[in-house]
Amino acid sequence: MATLSKRTKQISSVVDTQKTYSLEEAMGQVVGLPKVKFNETVELHFNLSIDSKNSEQSVRGTVVLPHGSGKTIRIAVFCKGEVTQKAQDLGADFIGAEDLIEKVAKGFLGFDCVIATPDMMRELSKLGKVLGPRGLMPSPKAGTVTMDIERAIKEVKAGKIEFKSDKQCGIHVGIGKKSFSSDQLVQNARNVIDAVNHSKPASVKGNLIKSLFVSTTMGPGLRVAV
DSSP states (O other): OOOOOHHHHHHHHHOOTTSEEOHHHHHHHHHHSOOOSSOOEEEEEEEESSOTTOGGGOOEEEEEOTTOOSSOOOEEEEOOTHHHHHHHHTTOSEEESHHHHHHHHTTOOOOSEEEEOGGGHHHHGGGHHHHGGGTOOOOTTTTOBOSOHHHHHHHHHTTEEEEEOOTTSEEEEEEEETTSOHHHHHHHHHHHHHHHHHTOOTTOOSOSEEEEEEEETTSOOEEEOO
16 A cells, blocks of 8 residues: 655645635645745636537636736747847847757757747747647737737736637646745636637537546645636
């Protein structure tokens, strides 16, 4: 029989993984879980009532976390001309055109978000197999393909994140850090839940969210009432 670690025993003594918690209760439990050696990410895990094989039922959108994600977001901007200076002034971490595309093609992925001007998309499409699987490919729907670089960068720095359903009909998104207060996590979570619900495809009948769990990087999943 496997021996439970001290931390696992501590968690099992305060958390009931069979219980359905209110959002406020769940975040209170998350904040109170035994600490590990790093600041864990708090995540929401959605199971949706969609057909993943039906492209019309894909769920995708963006949302601003009122308290941010707690993560320093490194932004790469693919642009040319006058926009380059504007991106530099706004604090983008990596800026370039064909030179940056070549660098990424050779393996550089030291960024968390990609913004591009429309005139760069033909060249940037060469990186589809690199950026796509990592959820980094910019898109007009997410507001990351735009000439309004200033707005796009400011939104990302203000806590804007993107969510997208996967092949298992799920959405998995970080909403903050364990060091956040439970109230901050609740407010961030509510914004995400509302945004997911508002992204419900017209062809989906009934409730979009079938089930919802909250967890930390190293912690158990707690079922949340939806």
